[in-house]
Every structure is written in structure tokens, then in C-alpha cells.
Amino acid sequence: MDKTIRAVVLAAGKGSRMKTDIPKVLHPLFGKPLLARAFDPLERLGIKDIDVVLGHGKPIVEEWLKDYQSTAQMHPVHQTEQRGTGHALQVVDAHWQKAQPEISPELVLVTSGDVPFVSAALLKALLETHQAEQVNQQAAQKTDPKVAMTIVTARMDHPDGYGRVVIQDEWVHKIVEDKDATPEEKKIQQVNAGIYCLSWALIRPLLSQLSSNNAQGEYYLTDLVSLCLKAGYRVRWCESRDPLETFGINNQLDLATAHHVMNNRSMNQLMVEGVIILDPPNTFIAPEVRIDPGTIVFPGCVLMGPIYIGSHCQIGPNTVMQGMVQVGEGSQVVASVVKDSVIGSQTMVGPFAHLRDGTELSDQVRIGNFVEVKNTYVATQTNAAHLSYLGDASLGQQVNIGAGTITANYDPIRQEKHRTVLEDHVKIGCNTVLVAPLTVGHHATVAAGSVITESVEPWDLAIARPRQSVVKDWVGRVTGVPHNS
Numbered sequence: 001m002d003k004t005i006r007a008v009v010l011a012a013g014k015g016s017r018m019k020t021d022i023p024k025v026l027h028p029l030f031g032k033p034l035l036a037r038a039f040d041p042l043e044r045l046g047i048k049d050i051d052v053v054l055g056h057g058k059p060i061v062e063e064w065l066k067d068y069q070s071t072a073q074m075h076p077v078h079q080t081e082q083r084g085t086g087h088a089l090q091v092v093d094a095h096w097q098k099a100q101p102e103i104s105p106e107l108v109l110v111t112s113g114d115v116p117f118v119s120a121a122l123l124k125a126l127l128e129t130h131q132a133e134q135v136n137q138q139a140a141q142k143t144d145p146k147v148a149m150t151i152v153t154a155r156m157d158h159p160d161g162y163g164r165v166v167i168q169d170e171w172v173h174k175i176v177e178d179k180d181a182t183p184e185e186k187k188i189q190q191v192n193a194g195i196y197c198l199s200w201a202l203i204r205p206l207l208s209q210l211s212s213n214n215a216q217g218e219y220y221l222t223d224l225v226s227l228c229l230k231a232g233y234r235v236r237w238c239e240s241r242d243p244l245e246t247f248g249i250n251n252q253l254d255l256a257t258a259h260h261v262m263n264n265r266s267m268n269q270l271m272v273e274g275v276i277i278l279d280p281p282n283t284f285i286a287p288e289v290r291i292d293p294g295t296i297v298f299p300g301c302v303l304m305g306p307i308y309i310g311s312h313c314q315i316g317p318n319t320v321m322q323g324m325v326q327v328g329e330g331s332q333v334v335a336s337v338v339k340d341s342v343i344g345s346q347t348m349v350g351p352f353a354h355l356r357d358g359t360e361l362s363d364q365v366r367i368g369n370f371v372e373v374k375n376t377y378v379a380t381q382t383n384a385a386h387l388s389y390l391g392d393a394s395l396g397q398q399v400n401i402g403a404g405t406i407t408a409n410y411d412p413i414r415q416e417k418h419r420t421v422l423e424d425h426v427k428i429g430c431n432t433v434l435v436a437p438l439t440v441g442h443h444a445t446v447a448a449g450s451v452i453t454e455s456v457e458p459w460d461l462a463i464a465r466p467r468q469s470v471v472k473d474w475v476g477r478v479t480g481v482p483h484n485s
Contacts, residue, residue, distance in 0.1 A: 004106035007047045011113030012055025012079040017251040023057030025113035030286035031304035037116035043071050044120035053088045055079045084218030086210040110196040114249045129238040130197040148202035148233035152195035154246040162191035172235035175222035179215045193246035393420040402430035409436045
């Protein structure tokens with residue numbers, strides 16, 4: 001994308017109707033903050049610089065921005081007083097002139113941080129509509145008035161709460177906020193979506209002319225329309241084909257609606273592509289999830305994040321996956337929790353397993369009932385079928401982990417974690433504690449009930465438990481009942 005195109009995302013609102021202490025733009029929508037959803041189409045469009053206007057909750061949002069991974073450069077701009085969208089743009093202009101006076105974008109895209117369904121296709125259409133008028137004007141040798149602004153509109157059956165767009169002769173005549181609209185204007189179904197493309201050289205001189213003479217006492221960005229017309233410019237419009245693209249989040253009901261809509265769209269697309277989802281109303285799948293054809297998703301599953309699942313897998317019932325998760329073809333993950341982990345092909349996980357950050361399972365691995373695995377690599381054909389904890393470990397091929405095995409990886413005195421290495425063909429007996437750091441060599445065996453504190457050489461048997469003692473007739477003597485009675 002041309003560096004002369006810059007984006008401004010309005011994210012300074014308090015969001016008091018959300019009724020939480022979380023800044024509205026950081027409320028999660030399928031595990032991803034609303035603000036990140038607003039960034040998505042801009043990043044896909046190739047925008048290189050995004051100015052984010054912050055106000056309420058600034059420290060929290062700014063801290064989140066520091067950790068946000070993006071293809072674009074994020075530039076926080078502080079709107080100390082929230083005096084409307086027009087004032088936000090004035091603050092951005094002042095910030096550019098003070099902090100980065102070399103900034104002189106040709107076009108500025110303006111959107112909101114609480115509108116999660118905006119698509120890159122819509123923003124592209126907005127830019128093309130605006131630029132097409134510029135090309136037409138050049139072809140006409142600039143005899144027509146310049147287009148200074150293009151706005152996104154949508155048609156709604158019930159437009160209450162939205163600014164109405166008044167169009168005359170195919171050009172935008174004005175935008176009237178709902179609270180300022182006359183009864184006749186309230187009948188208009190074409191509404192302002194709050195997304196704009198601005199020819200900055202033409203718009204910038206008009207910002208100082210914005211007035212707060214309205215019901216809200218705010219500086220409306222929409223008043224730029226009338227200022228453009230007074231200056232002899234034209235305002236174009238680009239209608240969204242999908243009214244949901246303009247759907248903004250104002251309260252928890254809106255957020256629940258957004259989850260429902262996004263979920264249905266994700267699953268519909270997956271089912272069209274050949275994924276078998278048995279009970280869509282009881283399944284939740286984020287739009288980032290990719291699943292190959294032939295995989296079955298059972299009820300009760302929640303899949304959120306950049307997840308990839310291969311073909312012919314069984315996911316669920318009642319499985320949660322979050323973050324960077326990969327599942328190879330033909331694998332089963334049943335009634336389990338998986339986060340930021342890799343699962344190979346033909347591997348079985350669950351029921352009631354927990355794979356945590358940094359886990360990597362190779363092909364044909366079995367992680368069974370009530371087994372927790374964290375930051376551990378497990379090689380091919382290795383089994384941990386029952387009641388075990390494997391943390392900060394490396395397991396070779398064809399290792400067998402007996403029920404109740406624990407890798408004691410944490411030193412609470414030094415507050416350090418250590419690794420356990422089990423080489424190929426190792427056998428670990430039930431109820432064993434492996435106190436890291438240590439290595440159990442290939443083909444070695446650890447006897448059941450052992451606490452192993454030192455490394456074990458290949459092919460050896462390690463036993464770390466007291467010998468069994470037997471007290472004859474102990475029960476009879478304690479109870480006073482002869483053993484032969």
C-alpha cells in the first residue's frame with residue numbers, strides 16, 4: 001500500500017454502556033480484542049501506518065498496543081478530552097504537526113475501534129470510489145469540483161441511533177446525527193457507517209472550522225460534509241452491501257450478537273468447504289480457524305485463535321483450543337484443553353487431557369486421561385495414557401509412561417525450572433517422580449514407585465524405593481482376632 005495513505009482508528013470512547021472496567025475496544029470478540037478486529041482489514045489492505053486515538057483507558061490500551069504484533073506501525077495519539085470525532089481528527093493533526101511534521105498523507109482512512117465486521121474489500125471499494133472521482137476530474141481537466149471526502153453508507157430498516165445521510169443528485173448533501181435529525185430526516189434509511197476517506201490537503205484547513213453547536217456539544221467529523229460543500233468541494237459515498245459491516249459494539253448485547261454472527265459465518269464457510277460440524281448451535285469457532293475437509297467437530301467445542309486442523313480428524317466433544325494450535329491429519333482430540341501446542345498426525349489426545357504452551361506431539365502419540373503436558377516434546381509412538389504430568393521434558397520414540405508419573409521440573413528455592421530427558425524406548429513405572437534435571441538413557445527402565453534424582457544410563461534398571469518389609473500376623477495382633485478364625 002502506498003505510504004501516502006494513512007489510517008486513523010478512533011478508540012477513545014469510554015464505553016460506559018458496556019458496564020465493565022475494561023476499555024470498550026479491548027473487550028474480546030472470539031478471543032481477539034475489538035480493536036484488533038478493527039486493525040485486521042487495514043493490515044490486509046496493506047496500510048503501513050495506523051494512528052490510534054486513545055482516551056478513556058489510555059494506559060491499558062497503550063500497554064496492549066506495545067505487545068500487539070502487526071504488519072503496520074501503530075502510533076498512539078492521546079485525546080485528553082473526548083469532545084467528539086471531529087475533535088479526535090483535530091488532535092491527530094496537531095500530533096502530526098508537533099511530533100512528525102514531515103507527515104503529509106495524500107489520503108486518510110478513518111474508522112472506529114468498535115466496528116469489528118469491516119472488511120478489507122469494503123475499504124478497498126471506498127478507496128477506489130474516492131480515487132476514481134479524482135481520475136475522472138483529471139480526465140475532465142479539473143473543470144468539476146474536487147472530491148474532498150468519501151463516506152461509507154449502509155441501508156437499515158431500523159436506523160435508530162445512526163446518523164442519516166442526505167443525498168442530492170448522487171452526491172452527499174449532509175449527514176445529520178440521530179439526536180439532531182428532524183422527523184422527516186429520521187425516515188431516511190441510508191445511514192453513516194463512520195468510515196471515511198479524506199483528501200487530506202483539502203480537509204485539513206477545514207478542521208479549524210468545526211463547531212460544537214449541536215445537541216451533544218461536540219465537534220462532529222460529519223460536519224465536514226457541509227464545510228466541504230461551502231468550500232466548493234464534493235462529497236462522494238460508497239454503500240456497503242452488507243449492513244453488518246457497519247455494526248458497532250455499544251453494550252454487552254451487541255457483543256453477544258457479534259459473537260453469534262461471527263460464529264455462524266465461520267461455521268457456514270467451513271461446512272461449505274467440507275468440514276462436518278454436527279451441532280452448530282453448540283459449537284464456537286473463530287474466523288481465524290482453518291480446518292481441512294473431512295474433519296468432524298462434535299458439540300461443545302470452542303476453537304479460538306490461528307488454529308489449523310488437518311483432514312479426517314475428530315475434535316470433541318467438549319474440547320477447547322486456544323492460540324497457535326496445529327493438529328495433523330487423522331488425529332483425535334476428545335474432551336480436552338489445548339493451548340499453543342502442536343499435535344502430529346494419527347495422534348490421540350484425551351479424554352480430559354491438558355496440553356499447555358510449547359507442547360509438541362509427534363505422530364502416533366497417545367496422551368490419555370488426566371495427563372497434563374507443558375513445554376514438552378514427545379516423539380513418535382510414545383504413550384502417556386493415565387494420570388501424569390510432563391513438564392519441561394523431551395520424550396523419545398516408543399517411550400511408555402506409567403500412570404501417576406510426575407516430572408518434578410521446578411526448584412522452588414532457586415525459582416528455576418529444569419528439563420527431563422527420556423531417550424528412546426524408555427519405560428517408566430507407575431507412580432514415579434523424576435526430579436529434574438536428569439536424563440534416562442535409551443532402553444532403560446525405572447521401577448514403579450521410584451523417586452529418581454540422578455540420571456540413568458542406557459539399558460539400566462533404576463529402583464529408588466525401600467525394600468518391602470512384612471510383619472507376620474500384624475493384623476491379628478492389633479485387632480485381637482486370630483488369623484485362622
